[in-house]
């Protein structure tokens with residue numbers, strides 16, 4: 001693969017301790033060119049050291065129109081395999097990176113755009129957002145980890161429906177299906193995602209690490225293995241000095257209580 005990362009196609013800025021990564025190809029509806037995929041991988045592998053959480057959003061009217069169809073030329077099977085693996089590596093850098101990532105979604109979240117959103121740890125969508133997998137109608141298959149990550153969120157049956165019939169989910173349906181965790185009014189997805197990311201950034205880093213790296217793996221292990229992994233992770237997390245400080249703060253009345261209004 002000779003394509004260089006296209007760093008003009010995204011920006012990465014810091015808001016306090018939250019990194020904001022913004023897709024910047026609005027004229028092409030943030031379609032994912034090879035250069036943009038490589039820039040995403042590099043950006044998530046090299047987030048600023050201060051970042052303790054991240055938000056991923058898109059410039060313009062849409063979050064992301066998926067694969068850049070202008071680049072979809074005839075590939076032989078080997079090239080096709082490497083192309084898909086390039087996407088996997090980039091999205092892996094998001095899901096199993098250093099910090100949790102909140103996707104702020106609006107407008108079209110389709111094809112590879114939905115695969116990208118599914119690699120994030122939480123999805124916040126405003127009322128303009130809609131979700132589709134038009135691969136079937138383009139004569140292709142998902143290749144950006146959607147076959148693994150989307151059924152984890154909504155199940156095989158719903159993904160089959162979206163791909164076989166071209167069904168488009170509005171935000172309400174997407175929330176009900178489990179794709180979207182938070183809904184907002186139009187234009188409010190980014191501020192809400194930032195607010196959530198700031199909250200996430202206040203967690204102990206080891207807890208965030210365990211949630212990103214251990215929880216999804218445990219969920220896919222046989223129960224007996226999962227319980228053993230859970231016990232190991234719990235032991236490591238509670239032995240971190242920060243866990244001890246936080247527990248002492250609570251016991252000595254210095255920490256916030258859990259309230260039903262969050």
Ligand code: 1HE
Pocket residue numbers: 027028029031032061062064065066067068069070084087108110111112113134135138140141142143144
């Ligand atoms: C694009 C792309 C794209 C827009 N690749 N150029 N994805 C799709 O099948 C979705 C294709 N796109 C759309 O259905 C629509 O563009 C949208 C619903 C996303 C937005 O509609 P709209 O009316 O706001 O924009 P537009 O006029 O359609 O597009 C504006 C420009 O963006 C136009 O280029 P221009 O030079 O004529 O101005 C479009 O050609 C361009 N554009 N979407 C390339 N996707 C690893 S496997 C993943 C497999 C997939 O992702 S398949 C799904 C692909």
